Every structure is written in C-alpha cells, then in structure tokens.
Amino acid sequence: MDKLYDVIILGAGPAGLAAGLYSGRYRLSTLIIEKAKDGGQIAITDEIENYPGQMVEGESGPSLIARMTAQAEKFGAERASDTITKVELEGPVKKLYGTKDTYQCKTLIIATGAFPRPIGCKREGEFMGKGVSFCATCDANFFEDLEVYVVGGGDSAVEEAMYLTKFARKVTIIHRRDELRAAKSIQEKAFKNPKLHFMWDTVVDELLGEDILSGMIVKNTKTGELTRIDADEKDGLFGLFGFIGYNPRSELFEGMLDMDHGYIKTDDNMHTNIPGVFAAGDIRVKALRQVVTAAADGAIAAMQAEKYVSEHEN
Template sequence: MSYDLLIIGGGPAGLSAGLYASRANLKNLILEKGDAGGQIASTSEVDNYPGSIKNATGPTLSMRMKEQCVEFGSEFKKEEFIDLKKDGKIFKVKTDKDEYEAKTVIIATGADPKEIGCKGEREYRGMGVSYCATCDGFFFRDLTVAVVGGGDSALEEGMFLTKFAKKVYIIHRRDELRAVKSIQDKAFANNKIEFVFDSVVEEIKGDGVVNGITVKNVKTGELTDMAVDGVFVYVGYKPNSAKFRDFVELDETGFIIGTEEMTTTTAGLFVAGDIRKKMLKQVITAAADGAIASVSAEKYVAENFE
C-alpha cells in the first residue's frame, strides 16, 4: 500500500499532522501501536489546552483529535512500527502486521518519562503521580507534594509547584544536586522547598489517590513515611528514537534534532512532538509541531513528485 505521507505515532503530534495532511488532500496513514493520544491518553484532566471543553480529560481530547483526522480522511491503523528503509525517494515502512510505502514520513513516536520503578508508581499514575508540573501543578493548590530528582528539570519544576503547593519536598538519591548552580541558589532560597538528600522513594501509597510515600536513606537504610498528596517524577525522559538513528541526527540524550520546519538530515523525513529536541514538551507544542511537519511534507511532495 502506498501513501503520500505516513505518520509514525498517534499522539497529539501525529494526530495534528494527520489532520493537516488530510485537509491538504494528502493520502496519509497514522500508525500507532496503542490507543490514540500517546502520553495524554493517561492524563485524567486537561485544562491547559486552549479551547478544550470544560473538564476535558486526556482520553476524551485524544479521541476527538482522532475523530477529526478520520473525518477529514486520515487512515488509522493499530500496528507497531518495526523498521524504516529508503529506496530512492520512496520510504518503506514495516510494522508487525504489514508493509507500506510513502513519499514522506513524519516521526512522532514521542518520549516516555523514566520511572522511579517503585511500588505504587504505576498504580497511582494520573491519581497523584505525575511527570509534568506544568500540566498538573494547578490541581495541588495548598497541598503537599514530593519531587523526585536532582537535575535542572526537578528543581525548576519544584519551584514552579511552589506557586500552588504549600510545601514541596525535593528528594534526591545523592548528597549533591546535578542542577546548575544558579538554579540551585534559587531553589535553596525558596522557603516552600525542603530537600531530602541521600534518599530514594521505596513506595508510593494511597487510597484511590496518593496520600503518602516511604523514603529510604541510601546510606543508613532507614525508612521514613512522609505524608504527601502528590509525587512528581523528574529522573529523565527516554526518547523512542533508536530505530531511526541511521536516518537522523540525535543529541546526547537521544532526542532527534530537527529544524523549525521539522526537517531532519534525511530528505522527506520529518519529526514532530516530544521525540524532537525542544524546550517545552506539551500537548500544544506537539500539535504545533505536527501541523508544521505536515505542511513541510506537503511542500516536499509538491516539489519532488508532482
């Protein structure tokens, strides 16, 4: 089967790309191994996407995005991407179920937040466990939260959370932070933040929603129970880029380096969403990436195939 555009990934970036491609009359296919929506599909509330309905949830917003794509002509298949090859100008894409050809391809496979790996983390994801303070910080107004991590993101997001939470514990496994000195100075000066060094979270507890954690001191082995209403995890992201490394340029952490037009080092291959190296990873920026990538793909097809 042959397409003008094949989109790998059905999160906000991929769905936005599909919508714009269909409106431009490009025959397009979106491949997604799971349900549409990517990370947002596991978010219980979405209040920071402009124009979303009141009390929108990740699943409802994702479903509407998918419906729009299909309404305008996108095809959607629940298949896992396996391999990418290029034969002349044509891309060949293999999944766990079929093989496809396309004039252009958009990589929108996203990045997964690294987990702590402790008991209760997955059980309470979206019910007090979060990986995005910008997304969920508002829901913890006047509550107590814990931030896990010691890098720039952990401290910056911890300081952001002090706008809402009455208390923020920053828990780090070492006795020194990894964040740059200027960020550390600001965090140490914030009277809402308390640091818990040489410690890891052993368990996240709750009763429907998070209400506490058990912290272990890595030097003494001592276990301490702490009452918190939320846990924000910032121990890094793992980009889903390994299968594309022969076609794109990656940064030191594995994110794909693309231009403002979403082009990569391979002609006809574009990138969009959280898989791309950029400052802010949000639904709105992913959707914007997808739109730009799709417009760039349309121009590429017009210049090279028509």
C-alpha cells in the same frame, strides 16, 4: 502492503493526530501507525487545563484525544496498529517494516514521542494521573495549597520544584544523594526559596492509597531505613512529581537521523536531515513539550509534507 501513501505518520499522540488531520485536509493519502492506544502521555492525564479552547470544563486527556482521533479520521486518515521494527528512509520511497505488514510512503512524519523515566517505586503505575505526575507545567494547578514532593536532583528537577512552589504550600525534593546535580546557579536560587525543602539520601520505595495517592514509604539509601509519609488529614492527598529524565522513542532511527541525546534534530519547519522525513512533537529537540506545541508541530509537519509531495510529483 502495495499502496504507496503520500504520508505515513508514526505515532498517534497530539502531534501525530494533528498531522493526520492536516494532511487529510490537504487531500494527501495518509496512514497513521500506532502500536498502542492513541494519546501518548496525555492519555493518562485525568484533567487538562492549559489547552487553548478546550470544549468542556475538566477536560481529560482521553476525551481530548478521542476528539483528535475522530477529527483525523473524518478527514480521511487511515489507521494501522503495528510495531515498526525497521525503516528505510533514503530515496523517493520510504519503507517501514512492521510485525504485521510492510508500508510505503513518499513522506514520513515521526511523532513517536518521549516518555518520562519512571520513578521506579512499587505501585507507581496505579497512581499515574492520580497524584503522580511528570509535568509541573501541566499539573501544578491541581496541587494548589497542598504538599508536593519532587524526585530528582538535576537542573530540570530543581527548576520544576521551584515552579511548583508558586502553587503548593510546601515542596520537598527527594534525592538519592547528599547533594544536588543541578547547576550551582540553580542550586543557589533553590536554597534561598523558603517553600523548598530537601530530603537527602532518599528514594521512594512504595506508594500508598486507594483511588488517589495519599502516602508513600521512602528508603534511606545509606541505612536502608524505611519511613512512612502520609498526607495531612485535612488534605487527604499530596503530589509526587518525577523529574529524572525522559526517554525519546527514537531507537529505530539511530545512525540515520541527526540527534541530540536521542531527540531528533529538526529545523523550524520540522525537516530532518533526510529529505521527505519530518519529526514532530516530543520526539524532536525543543524547549517546551506540551500538548499545544505538539499539535502545532504536527500541523507544520503536514504542511511541509504536502509541499514536498507537490514538488516531487513530476
């Protein structure tokens, strides 16, 4: 591709689409490259309740993303479906090599996201957003007064489990070992919580149900014994949350950008260590990974890209 874009955005989740909307409104020539469908993690979320000003009750991830996509296109953002396999980031022109084409830009916004590590049980994919979740902040409200199970034993798993006790009537941590890996201070709080229970030396083997998650089979890691757990008859369903870590999609930039455990380091204005390269959304080092913070990151990154382009026009 011979065209030199003012900005190329890698990824079409909330951060990438917000960046596309803002860069388009800044009258920058903009290309959004996404290898799969728009939305990232939010595209598999049935309901959203915590995005400010959402237009309809019972907002779904796909419906919200569809409007974001339309907005970005309305303001002139072009689209390409491609998988980028190599990048050259140094210098005034950034080059991206895909399986279909080669792309050039003055600035690059990386919004490739971070995705939760799967629980690793049978039929897990069937119940994503239908009982299986990886975000307590996003989905806790949907499980009010229900039983909830949390897979994991580190700081995040235990902290999220304690957060879930504010909504669920009972929360059980499923851990493959016989002791938690979380910090002792976090463990002390957890063991004092009367709504928090523990299932040691256990992994989830298979999920059960038709349209929604209504049961599971767990396996004892020491004996191999399988046990079936069904939701209470009066509930018909329960929640299963996985907190065993995230995989940031940053492999493409290893050795080029400063990172922390795979997350790209930026300042408050989304600048990376390479001039003209920005990161936005879940891919960057940050405290909270939500739709609203991703969208804000994208808007800031686009503003900084416009400033960079303007300063380097001459």
